[in-house]
Amino acid sequence: DAGVIQSPRHEVTEMGQEVTLRCKPISGHNSLFWYRQTMMRGLELLIYFNNNVPIDDSGMPEDRFSAKMPNASFSTLKIQPSEPRDSAVYFCASSPTSGRAAGELFFGEGSRLTVL
């Protein structure tokens, strides 16, 4: 079975440019999470969705960040305009809400963003 699929794996962009990160969760998983990981701050939850509805976006740093989940198989995280301090690895994760693996997060391989 395919795991969580993220794209792009790597992105280098210049300050001020728009960045869009994409995620396809595992089929059948009801919850989707966007995390950001840096050396200084570790893994931080940005936002999560349940059944495509945003539940908690308190971790979104500021208005430059937005996330959508138009359907059960796709989500985007957009940064506009990007800044050097946004450089990090962005992970998408999905989770089933029932069954043996309920609550377990399955992570994608991450999108490594560098903003120059």
Added chain:
Amino acid sequence: RKEVEQDPGPFNVPEGATVAFNCTYSNSASQSFFWYRQDCRKEPKLLMSVYSSGNEDGRFTAQLNRASQYISLLIRDSKLSDSATYLCAVNGFGNEKLTFGTGTRLTIIP
């Protein structure tokens, strides 16, 4: 106080030794606890869930101490392949939101 705290290490441990990590959490209503393993430049992967009664999986033992609000991970007979960063994760009551510690870096030395 951070919601979830871990000693960042690094822990440099000889092969075959036993090593233990602790992770403290601040929300006494937390219900679910996990240990994840993250290899360098890879994504975190679930190592084991932590149950109230404690649980064991081969060389790995996880325990929960609700009174003192910490979870622990014990690795016996450590292998070179155990070298990784170990992240604890905790969620709140009735809440899917998982908060991670910053991780403990473990290096097993031949």
